[in-house]
Amino acid sequence: MSREWPLWEVFIRSQHGLAHKHVGSLHAPDAEMAVNNARDVYTRRNEGVSIWVVRAADIVASSPSDKGALFEPANSKVYRHPTFFPMPEEVKNL
Amino acid sequence: MAHLPDPKLAYLLRQGDNALILSQQLSQLCGKGPALEEDMALTNVALDLLGQTRMWLAYAAELQGGDEDTLAFLRDAHEMHCCLLVEQPNGNYADTMMRQFYFDTWHYFLMQGLLTSTDARIAQIAEKSIKEVTYHLRRSGDLVVRLGDGTPDSHAKTQAAADALWMYSGEMFLYDALDDAMVAQGVAAASAPLRAAFLEHVGEIFAEATLTLPDPSAWMQRGGKQGRHTEHLGFILAEMQFLQRAYPGAEW
Amino acid sequence: MYAQLVETGLKKVQSIDEMSLEEQTFQARIDAGVKIEAKDWMPDAYRKTLIRQISQHAHSEIVGQLPEGNWVTRAPTLKRKSILLAKIQDEAGHGLYLYSAAETLGVSRDGLLAALHAGKAKYSSIFNYPTLSWADMGAIGWLVDGSAIINQIPLCRCSYGPYARAMVRVCKEESFHARQGYDIMMSLAKGTPAQKAMAQDALNRWWWPSLMMFGPSDAESVNSAQSSKWRIKLFSNDELRQRMVDQTVPQIEYLGLTVPDPDLTFNADTGHYAFGAIDWSEFHNVLKGNGPCNRERLQTRVKAWDDGAWFREALVAYADKQASKEAA
Numbered sequence: 007m008s009r010e011w012p013l014w015e016v017f018i019r020s021q022h023g024l025a026h027k028h029v030g031s032l033h034a035p036d037a038e039m040a041v042n043n044a045r046d047v048y049t050r051r052n053e054g055v056s057i058w059v060v061r062a063a064d065i066v067a068s069s070p071s072d073k074g075a076l077f078e079p080a081n082s083k084v085y086r087h088p089t090f091f092p093m094p095e096e097v098k099n100l
Numbered sequence: 101m102a103h104l105p106d107p108k109l110a111y112l113l114r115q116g117d118n119a120l121i122l123s124q125q126l127s128q129l130c131g132k133g134p135a136l137e138e139d140m141a142l143t144n145v146a147l148d149l150l151g152q153t154r155m156w157l158a159y160a161a162e163l164q165g166g167d168e169d170t171l172a173f174l175r176d177a178h179e180m181h182c183c184l185l186v187e188q189p190n191g192n193y194a195d196t197m198m199r200q201f202y203f204d205t206w207h208y209f210l211m212q213g214l215l216t217s218t219d220a221r222i223a224q225i226a227e228k229s230i231k232e233v234t235y236h237l238r239r240s241g242d243l244v245v246r247l248g249d250g251t252p253d254s255h256a257k258t259q260a261a262a263d264a265l266w267m268y269s270g271e272m273f274l275y276d277a278l279d280d281a282m283v284a285q286g287v288a289a290a291s292a293p294l295r296a297a298f299l300e301h302v303g304e305i306f307a308e309a310t311l312t313l314p315d316p317s318a319w320m321q322r323g324g325k326q327g328r329h330t331e332h333l334g335f336i337l338a339e340m341q342f343l344q345r346a347y348p349g350a351e352w
Numbered sequence: 353m354y355a356q357l358v359e360t361g362l363k364k365v366q367s368i369d370e371m372s373l374e375e376q377t378f379q380a381r382i383d384a385g386v387k388i389e390a391k392d393w394m395p396d397a398y399r400k401t402l403i404r405q406i407s408q409h410a411h412s413e414i415v416g417q418l419p420e421g422n423w424v425t426r427a428p429t430l431k432r433k434s435i436l437l438a439k440i441q442d443e444a445g446h447g448l449y450l451y452s453a454a455e456t457l458g459v460s461r462d463g464l465l466a467a468l469h470a471g472k473a474k475y476s477s478i479f480n481y482p483t484l485s486w487a488d489m490g491a492i493g494w495l496v497d498g499s500a501i502i503n504q505i506p507l508c509r510c511s512y513g514p515y516a517r518a519m520v521r522v523c524k525e526e527s528f529h530a531r532q533g534y535d536i537m538m539s540l541a542k543g544t545p546a547q548k549a550m551a552q553d554a555l556n557r558w559w560w561p562s563l564m565m566f567g568p569s570d571a572e573s574v575n576s577a578q579s580s581k582w583r584i585k586l587f588s589n590d591e592l593r594q595r596m597v598d599q600t601v602p603q604i605e606y607l608g609l610t611v612p613d614p615d616l617t618f619n620a621d622t623g624h625y626a627f628g629a630i631d632w633s634e635f636h637n638v639l640k641g642n643g644p645c646n647r648e649r650l651q652t653r654v655k656a657w658d659d660g661a662w663f664r665e666a667l668v669a670y671a672d673k674q675a676s677k678e679a680a
Binding site for chain 3: 009010011013029030031032033035036039047067069
Binding site: 124127128131132133134135137138143144146147150154157168169192193245249250253254343350351 | 414417418421424425426427428429430431432433434437438440441444445447448451486536539540543544546547652655656657659660661662663664665666667669670673
């Protein structure tokens with residue numbers, strides 16, 4: 007079998023979106039074709055404006071067993087979440 | 101060959117028929133592409149062209165009567181006005197992409213010119229189409245470069261396609277009285293600057309693709325615009341028009 | 353369904369005491385509705401079953417382009433042609449999302465395709481039937497995509513994250529598919545007598561294969577039971593098939609067409625339709641390769657792949673050249 011096109015992960019930020027979202031993956035021989043193909047595959051319905059592609063092999067992921075050490079400290083600082091502070095109804099814009 | 105009394109109508113049909121037949125050709129490849137991603141990209145081009153077809157034929161129908169479907173499905177070959185390039189068979193993928201590249205290059209510069217057409221409706225069609233057409237050209241040009249400068253085999257296939265299709269790449273710039281009338285009215289752009297832009301762009305891409313540009317002064321096949329087609333068109337229409345012909349008057 | 357009779361490789365459903373500690377923790381997560389992700393620990397059998405299920409589903413989408421591709425150049429109006437082209441393109445996209453999901457489990461797409469082309473991988477029985485008239489485009493969208501939706505919506509909640517998310521994406525696009533099919537049927541049913549006959553004929557030919565698509569009754573199936581425990585199969589074949597019949601019969605009646613089943617009766621007590629016997633020998637034969645179109649479908653896919661080899665290689669060669677230039 008001749009060389010397979012590498013796998014790329016695709017991230018799209020939609021028109022008024024705040025951040026790029028992972029939408030899936032595709033195969034392409036290089037970065038430029040990956041972006042072009044991503045446009046055809048993942049934005050057929052004008053779903054996206056900004057496209058990022060990353061070689062799947064280049065993605066470094068946290069290990070599931072890290073969940074404790076990496077994320078526990080944040081979980082206990084629950085006051086970081088706005089919903090922790092209920093506001094009186096009369097107070098707007100907060 | 102019918103002499104159309106209205107140059108505007110003829111002009112609209114020429115544009116619409118080009119998009120119609122080329123889209124039809126690309127549709128044959130649906131599900132049969134060399135890679136999934138490429139299959140989807142090519143189908144997008146077919147869909148875009150079909151959308152453009154409908155805009156042209158809808159306008160033509162307002163002048164002639166009937167609707168986009170009567171125009172697409174009930175005219176015989178001698179009443180069609182597409183250029184010969186779009187009738188050429190899909191062949192291998194180099195043939196498909198070279199046909200597409202020649203078409204897209206002409207189409208891009210044509211549409212650029214039509215943005216400032218004195219016919220407001222045509223200008224509107226051009227405005228709605230220009231983004232797609234720009235993308236099509238970027239895409240087909242990119243693939244010509246990749247295939248031209250890929251493997252020795254892809255290079256050979258691409259050069260062969262460039263050479264074989266060259267004689268169909270000039271018809272769009274051979275203006276007749278109808279075309280001249282459109283230029284005179286400011287509806288369409290003149291031929292010479294269009295052809296110059298075409299040759300310059302094709303030359304650039306071919307250089308990057310390590311392909312040899314065929315002779316610009318070579319004899320060009322012609323006649324499609326005037327209703328004299330290749331033998332391919334009859335078969336294309338027979339397949340495309342079958343249902344409407346077999347069940348006249350039916351609604352689908 | 354699109355993935356039928358998926359093997360788990362197990363002879364019986366594992367009970368808790370037969371499981372290792374890892375397997376028990378894994379099962380507990382599934383029972384709690386927690387999604388399993390690509391890098392999580394999973395039993396080998398779960399991984400292998402998912403690879404089979406997801407890849408069969410992906411292969412079905414790709415092969416499924418062909419019966420409809422057969423009519424796209426003969427679509428009777430420009431509007432119908434646009435819609436059908438878009439639908440077929442969606443199917444390529446669905447295949448792509450599903451191959452992507454399968455690849456998270458440690459297989460390559462090219463490897464999966466090689467298995468398909470060698471005749472070693474399965475795809476849904478339904479796509480081995482021929483499309484003989486324009487009405488078949490209606491019947492397929494309505495009955496086949498309609499059945500797919502019934503199966504796929506629950507899969508949006510399946511235990512494996514990448515598969516569930518692919519299903520969400522697919523489902524968003526699938527309801528357009530079913531509607532455009534029914535829209536074609538409505539036009540035909542209220543058209544000329546020839547068109548109405550065309551519609552009835554398509555329904556006659558696609559009804560039973562669509563019911564077969566859900567697979568045989570799996571009340572006794574170990575594979576189905578294990579897949580249920582793993583939450584990668586959420587309803588039984590019979591339940592899904594019943595749902596399909598119950599929802600479709602009124603749609604047939606609305607069209608003024610006849611259900612091609614003389615034994616179909618509505619049971620007012622249960623609120624369900626009882627239907628006639630399915631010829632399972634046809635189903636098993638189709639899966640074995642004896643359907644009307646198995647050979648042609650596979651040949652078409654293999655030819656497209658083989659004819660495309662020089663193209664794929666050329667693009668790799670070009671990319672390599674550019675990479676060396678940049679490195680230099």
